[in-house]
Amino acid sequence: MTDQSVTRIHVAGSAGTDPYDVLVGRGLLGELPGLVGDRARRVALIHPVTLATHAEALREDLDAHGYATTVLPVPDAEGAKSAQVAADCWEALGRAGFTRTDVVVGVGGGATSDLAGFVAASWLRGVRWIAVPTTVLGMVDAAVGGKTGINTGAGKNLVGAFHPPAGVLCDLTTLDTLPVHDYAGGLAEIIKAGFIADPVILDLIETDPRAARSPHGPHTAQLVERSIRVKADVVSCDLKESGLREILNYGHTLAHAIEKNERYTWRHGAAVSVGMVFAAQLGLLTGHLDERTVRRHSSVLGSVGLPLSYRGDQWPKLLDTMKVDKKSRGDLLRFIVLDGLARPTVLEGPDPDVLAAAYREVSA
Ligand SMILES: NC(=O)c1ccc[n+]([C@@H]2O[C@H](COP(=O)([O-])OP(=O)(O)OC[C@H]3O[C@@H](n4cnc5c(N)ncnc54)[C@H](O)[C@@H]3O)[C@@H](O)[C@H]2O)c1
Numbered sequence: 004m005t006d007q008s009v010t011r012i013h014v015a016g017s018a019g020t021d022p023y024d025v026l027v028g029r030g031l032l033g034e035l036p037g038l039v040g041d042r043a044r045r046v047a048l049i050h051p052v053t054l055a056t057h058a059e060a061l062r063e064d065l066d067a068h069g070y071a072t073t074v075l076p077v078p079d080a081e082g083a084k085s086a087q088v089a090a091d092c093w094e095a096l097g098r099a100g101f102t103r104t105d106v107v108v109g110v111g112g113g114a115t116s117d118l119a120g121f122v123a124a125s126w127l128r129g130v131r132w133i134a135v136p137t138t139v140l141g142m143v144d145a146a147v148g149g150k151t152g153i154n155t156g157a158g159k160n161l162v163g164a165f166h167p168p169a170g171v172l173c174d175l176t177t178l179d180t181l182p183v184h185d186y187a188g189g190l191a192e193i194i195k196a197g198f199i200a201d202p203v204i205l206d207l208i209e210t211d212p213r214a215a216r217s218p219h220g221p222h223t224a225q226l227v228e229r230s231i232r233v234k235a236d237v238v239s240c241d242l243k244e245s246g247l248r249e250i251l252n253y254g255h256t257l258a259h260a261i262e263k264n265e266r267y268t269w270r271h272g273a274a275v276s277v278g279m280v281f282a283a284q285l286g287l288l289t290g291h292l293d294e295r296t297v298r299r300h301s302s303v304l305g306s307v308g309l310p311l312s313y314r315g316d317q318w319p320k321l322l323d324t325m326k327v328d329k330k331s332r333g334d335l336l337r338f339i340v341l342d343g344l345a346r347p348t349v350l351e352g353p354d355p356d357v358l359a360a361a362y363r364e365v366s367a
């Protein structure tokens with residue numbers, strides 16, 4: 004039973020996949036056994052070592068409902084998104100006798116849900132999975148939409164599958180323990196949703212940026228829900244990123260290169276923040292975006308404590324890494340830029356001098 008009102012955001016089935024709901028509220032974790040459903044006998048709870056207490060509480064509840072629950076602790080943060088960790092999970096599912104009607108649950112931030120979803124996508128060529136995101140970023144972005152995957156030596160998220168969850172439980176009370184640095188990282192994806200589709204998000208943050216950094220701010224639930232709606236609307240139309248979905252990659256071409264360059268010690272949201280300032284400059288220099296909206300990027304991202312710049316001397320390496328971005332086609336680099344507020348578009352093969360000039364604007 005939940006203790007307060009619950010918002011239910013529907014994600015339509017796309018590309019032959021089943022629809023599902025994202026539930027947002029407080030005290031929602033008791034909904035998990037119901038979502039797992041009657042056909043499953045076994046559940047695997049994948050969680051970072053840091054969230055063992057949450058996982059143990061969920062295990063007790065699942066066991067009480069008659070499921071045989073395997074708890075699978077994985078390395079924290081990006082350390083979970085490796086082929087070795089995925090292989091360890093497959094071995095554990097094998098030992099537990101996991102069948103096609105059994106269910107994987109990912110409890111944690113976006114790194115955990117990306118791994119858990121990928122393990123579910125690949126085990127027996129696909130079993131059901133449920134996301135229980137415990138970071139802002141996980142709730143508003145990673146847990147929704149079915150992009151699952153791991154990193155490789157060549158870069159971020161290069162191996163994966165589109166495999167939507169059967170349900171997403173966003174229990175806002177879990178955010179109470181999230182360090183403010185990670186909370187702000189999630190705001191980067193919320194601000195992204197604001198720039199690409201829902202500028203009310205930007206207005207709400209600008210009203211009181213300090214409050215926006217807290218799970219108890221006046222607009223917390225609204226910011227989370229609005230961002231989920233942006234994502235749900237997009238992935239409901241284009242699960243497999245054949246067009247529209249690319250807008251969710253705003254700021255990510257450079258961001259992923261920065262993450263790799265920093266050996267994943269930078270949080271994703273921090274890198275996306277720099278990536279959006281860069282994308283805004285690119286929009287300006289190619290005649291798409293006005294100066295006022297470009298300045299708004301730095302001001303709103305900076306106001307919640309997100310970084311706006313990165314090392315100038317790293318440009319050649321970053322450019323090289325960006326070539327394996329999933330939006331690239333052959334030798335053509337592609338970026339999402341804005342034609343104006345909430346008007347994302349694709350910029351193909353920009354002049355290398357323009358790219359370098361945009362990067363100079365974010366160089367520290
Ligand atoms: N699949 C997608 O569509 C999608 C979308 C956006 C981001 N991502 C991926 O998500 C990842 C980033 O996610 P993230 O920012 O959540 O990072 P994360 O998963 O690395 O979590 C950040 C930190 O928060 C800790 N943590 C999690 N919940 C906590 C809680 N309730 N209390 C205290 N600590 C807690 C974790 O242990 C970790 O140290 C990246 O790998 C990114 O590529 C995927």
Ligand SMILES: O=C(O)C(=O)C[C@@H](O)[C@H](O)[C@H](O)COP(=O)(O)O
Binds near residue numbers: 144192253
């Ligand atoms: O869901 C999407 O599509 C996104 O692009 C959302 C991004 O925030 C997310 O970081 C995603 O994992 C990036 O995907 P990738 O295809 O560039 O690896």
Ligand SMILES: [Zn+2]
Binds near residue numbers: 144192255271275
């Ligand atoms: Zn992202």
